[in-house]
Amino acid sequence: MPHSWTVGGLRVHRVDETVFPPAVGAWILPGAEAASDGGLLMSSHTFAFETADGRRVLVDTGVGNGRTRANAAWHGLDTPYLDRLAEAGFAPDSVDLVVLTHLHTDHVGWNTRDDGGTWVPTFPHARYLTSRTEWDHWASVDMEESRRQMFRDAVLPVRDAGLLDLVDVGEDGTEIAPGVRLLPTPGHTPGQIAVELTDGGSGNGGPGDGGATAVITGDCVHHPVQLADPALTSRVDTDPEGAVRSRRALLERAADTGALLLGSHFPPPTAGRVHREGAGYRLEDVAPDVTASAAG
Template structure:
């Protein structure tokens, strides 16, 4: 699965800043791209009405506004695990032609924030893509000097599940999605950097302490990312199998872009049940700050007990 040799972290690598969370010997940094506009929640999670959100008083003020509108963000997680620099999902990206006005032609300082955390593009060893949606693959590439899109992380393995890539290969895409593949996926494939991984029910370890877990429904090959430290502490990055903490209380609430809503709901139920009452730190790819927490049982469902950033 490896394309070339794994770069070694050396003296030329950017210095690390303090991590947002430390899980055993794993450092986790939240790399903000943008807060998403208030219209995102009602569009993305139509069943998460103001009344439904408002009844979960624990969601305010961090995860929803006083009127019951969910807050959502676009962000990545940069990790140090097993001696590797790892990036999980790459956001929307700058300068893209996108149908969604909130994503179109962004101009953010995402790469500067990533570098400030100690992850300059040339030192990233592994990029994990939970799935191939527009807001998770954008910084896979940047515009080169001739205007062509080139891989942002030239020394990295880019990894996604084989089921995910094969699904989109056979999908009748509309033009906006074809454009996204042209600028954010195909250049990585053409450079020989995209590795496709078979992810069985028990998951697939792709690096020491880093396992992909199958969490289908949002897309057929969607994966969550499980992190395990040498001391036995664990964390889990959700990707889009859970978009917002309101889904802890109401796992039946799905996204308007789930490819299989019933499977997505079943995945959420099973995942939350497995996490409830454990010490696993859960990090939501679209959760606003405090972004991370632990799952506890709450009535007949669940809630998230926040664990704020250490910074």
């Protein structure tokens, strides 16, 4: 069964796709190798939840099956991801919103599925959201062929179907549904966002003092080792200094508030509460199926 966490009156489900080989983590965070015994394990998974007004939301869509990809860890995957999503109660036809934290290969793959040799939207009744800054960046650069291929099979079919919405994300974030706020976290990519969930009915504190809170990191934080050393950057950050600023700001927003941090690539247990420690932070692991509303 998919793992889940309670955030006030909300239930957030982790839907697993695949575990990356340790070499992928070492490649993404080359400076972290010495800081993590046994390699850097990273997971490809997405998060699904239902808002207070009944909208069914999926955050990111993983790598996807049957893709031609330059990275061997992502090439030609064949996983039961859609079955797992349905098992969590989110059959593709039932999803209302797909939030894309950024437009990288391992976050957009299940945007589409192969239908007789044509890539079609996997979630035909959903609006797909990403930040306008993110879209404008990739529309303005000369992409290498592997990235153009990813756009052709996973992004452009959604746009061409009229399902893609571009969101102007303000400095203080932008609410897209009751209790769902997009937070700007530029650096890994120019328009990357994190997703903050707040159940304002519980009144138990959190980053916005509005109730029980969870934050889905996107690639603002790739791995828990970056809490101890927020200056640790990814090989593929477009703006490493900006990525560090965003990471510190996101961790500081969550620190010592009781907010649940849900890492988009964190290995199990995937979730935890952030505490200040020295010049950095530490993650207090939170196992699935426990309440995330009490302050830590």
